[in-house]
Amino acid sequence: MSLVEETLQKQFGEIIVKEAKGEPKKAVFDKALILKVLAFLSPSLLLVLWEIFSRLGVVDIRLFSSPIMIFKTMVPMLYSGELLYHTFISAQRIVLGFLAGAVPGVILGLSMGLFAPIRASLMPMVSATFPIPKLAIMPLILIVFGLGEASKIFTIAIGVFYLVLINTMAGVLNIDDIYLDVAKNFGASPFQFYTTVAFPGALPMIFAGFKLGMGTALLLIVAAELSAAKAGVGWLVWRAYDMFDIEKMFVALITLAFLGYIFSYLLEIAEKVVIPWKNDRR
Amino acid sequence: MVNPTEAINLENLTKVFYARKKKIVALENIDLSVREGEFLCIVGPSGCGKTTLLRILAGLEKQTWGKVIIRSKNPEKPLTSMVFQGESVFPWMTVAENVAYSLRIRGIPKNERREIADHYLKLMGLDGFADTFPHQLSGGMKQRINVARAFVSDPEILLMDEPFGALDEQNRLILQQELLKIWEGSEKTTLFITHSIDEALVLADRIIIMTAHPGRVKAIVPIDIPRPRDILSLRSSPQFGALFQEIWRLLQEEVLKAQSMELKN
Ligand SMILES: Nc1ncnc2c1ncn2[C@@H]1O[C@H](COP(=O)(O)OP(=O)(O)OP(=O)(O)O)[C@@H](O)[C@H]1O
Ligand SMILES: [Mg+2]
Numbered sequence: 001m002s003l004v005e006e007t008l009q010k011q012f013g014e015i016i017v018k019e020a021k022g023e024p025k026k027a028v029f030d031k032a033l034i035l036k037v038l039a040f041l042s043p044s045l046l047l048v049l050w051e052i053f054s055r056l057g058v059v060d061i062r063l064f065s066s067p068i069m070i071f072k073t074m075v076p077m078l079y080s081g082e083l084l085y086h087t088f089i090s091a092q093r094i095v096l097g098f099l100a101g102a103v104p105g106v107i108l109g110l111s112m113g114l115f116a117p118i119r120a121s122l123m124p125m126v127s128a129t130f131p132i133p134k135l136a137i138m139p140l141i142l143i144v145f146g147l148g149e150a151s152k153i154f155t156i157a158i159g160v161f162y163l164v165l166i167n168t169m170a171g172v173l174n175i176d177d178i179y180l181d182v183a184k185n186f187g188a189s190p191f192q193f194y195t196t197v198a199f200p201g202a203l204p205m206i207f208a209g210f211k212l213g214m215g216t217a218l219l220l221i222v223a224a225e226l227s228a229a230k231a232g233v234g235w236l237v238w239r240a241y242d243m244f245d246i247e248k249m250f251v252a253l254i255t256l257a258f259l260g261y262i263f264s265y266l267l268e269i270a271e272k273v274v275i276p277w278k279n280d281r282r
Numbered sequence: 283m284v285n286p287t288e289a290i291n292l293e294n295l296t297k298v299f300y301a302r303k304k305k306i307v308a309l310e311n312i313d314l315s316v317r318e319g320e321f322l323c324i325v326g327p328s329g330c331g332k333t334t335l336l337r338i339l340a341g342l343e344k345q346t347w348g349k350v351i352i353r354s355k356n357p358e359k360p361l362t363s364m365v366f367q368g369e370s371v372f373p374w375m376t377v378a379e380n381v382a383y384s385l386r387i388r389g390i391p392k393n394e395r396r397e398i399a400d401h402y403l404k405l406m407g408l409d410g411f412a413d414t415f416p417h418q419l420s421g422g423m424k425q426r427i428n429v430a431r432a433f434v435s436d437p438e439i440l441l442m443d444e445p446f447g448a449l450d451e452q453n454r455l456i457l458q459q460e461l462l463k464i465w466e467g468s469e470k471t472t473l474f475i476t477h478s479i480d481e482a483l484v485l486a487d488r489i490i491i492m493t494a495h496p497g498r499v500k501a502i503v504p505i506d507i508p509r510p511r512d513i514l515s516l517r518s519s520p521q522f523g524a525l526f527q528e529i530w531r532l533l534q535e536e537v538l539k540a541q542s543m544e545l546k547n
Contacts, residue, residue: 178366178368179370181342181366182364182370182372182383184342185340185364186363187360187384187387187388192387196375196383197372201374203374275374
């Protein structure tokens with residue numbers, strides 16, 4: 001009932017009977033469809049405006065290029081396989097770095113969550129080193145791991161590691177005590193505590209850590225490929241910067257966005273498969 | 283009941299909690315014997331230490347003083363399993379996985395596990411839900427899982443902490459009848475906490491009434507109603523009414539005491 005109707009009813013004491021006629025009233029437009037169209041339309045509009053403004057000279061074409069020029073640069077890069085090559089190199093570094101950080105992050109996070117002595121002895125070190133910006137230790141990583149692949153993978157790994165570790169530990173600590181009691185009562189071994197309670201119970205938080213970690217990985221890949229790289233999408237960005245090739249830079253940026261989208265999509269799917277019991281909570 | 287030996291002896295059992303510099307005497311000088319195969323119900327006001335008593339028997343808590351003697355007849359079997367007060371079904375396991383949890387812990391192969399689980403799922407009216415996840419089920423269904431999970435582990439002593447406490451009256455009656463059905467087939471020594479006198483009368487061989495904080499044994503009332511029992515005819519018998527009154531008189535004092543203690547704090 002609208003406010004007006006309500007006030008009218010109060011004033012005149014009229015009784016409004018609301019009747020349902022079985023079939024729901026059919027909307028002229030499908031609401032969900034309109035939203036989808038909107039979601040598609042607004043970025044398209046932005047692109048069109050960008051193109052128009054760059055043609056009119058409202059935006060500086062040397063700095064911001066134009067959608068069509070970027071597209072024209074992108075197509076040959078796609079055809080020659082150049083873009084795919086760099087994408088593959090970066091994706092490989094991200095995947096390896098992610099795994100190298102996430103696996104120990106999960107294992108250590110579970111241990112720290114489950115066992116107070118482990119938590120007590122490791123937490124000071126984690127708390128002390130976590131706030132150090134990962135970019136600040138890149139020179140150190142380069143000195144230790146050299147200029148090859150290892151340094152890039154390690155840079156990503158360390159960023160992912162902390163986020164996964166902290167989320168996993170929080171996930172375990174958030175598990176209701178009653179589940180630990182059940183496991184204990186049925187005589188679960190320490191290993192079975194991991195596999196039947198701590199790990200599955202912490203999975204939702206572990207995935208939250210994975211997603212945050214993936215965000216950081218994308219950030220770090222660009223930084224890692226700045227120094228001593230010969231390929232990769234991040235390298236492409238810096239290379240375009242050196243050559244002042246704005247179109248190429250935009251192509252690389254778009255590729256990075258695409259990489260980010262793919263990886264978060266994959267994580268999303270993995271989450272649905274691994275945590276089926278959480279599925280329809282949304 | 284056939285075998286008159288005692289499964290559990292508690293002597294002078296006392297449990298003190300130290301919480302934030304405060305001393306809480308949860309249990310004080312509990313002396314109690316539980317016969318083998320006996321169904322013992324425990325009633326008492328909230329906070330009198332019922333859960334604590336069961337947790338000590340389950341090995342989840344250690345007594346401060348006193349002796350706990352549990353006689354194991356069959357060292358192959360787990361000594362106790364507990365149905366916890368509150369939600370304790372693992373949300374990350376299917377119904378069948380939950381029910382078969384103890385078997386997984388004992389390293390029994392998967393197909394064998396499933397067979398045993400299926401048997402109990404059927405007994406508890408859960409067949410057809412084996413592969414669903416608990417979040418899709420009602421509270422009544424979840425408690426069935428809890429009870430089935432405890433029975434599957436086939437312990438020497440079954441500990442149940444208000445398993446039907448959160449259920450509505452209809453579900454409660456159905457589950458009581460079902461519990462009687464599987465319990466009377468197993469004759470397992472069982473300690474069962476409840477707030478409902480009705481429930482205690484229907485299930486128990488003896489009912490223990492505990493005192494308000496600190497928890498002591500106030501009285502033990504034997505319930506000489508023959509088995510197998512049928513909830514419906516039992517509830518309408520004159521014996522039931524008389525026993526109800528007796529237990530309520532004992533319990534009422536303690537509940538009032540607990541309330542006045544709460545007011546003082
Ligand atoms: N871990 C603990 N630390 C401190 N005090 C505790 C702890 N567990 C229980 N207590 C205290 O011991 C007393 C008995 O608790 P318990 O849970 O055994 O009561 P209960 O009879 O099961 O109550 P309810 O009927 O409400 O379940 C309470 O005063 C409670 O506050
Ligand atoms: Mg309790």
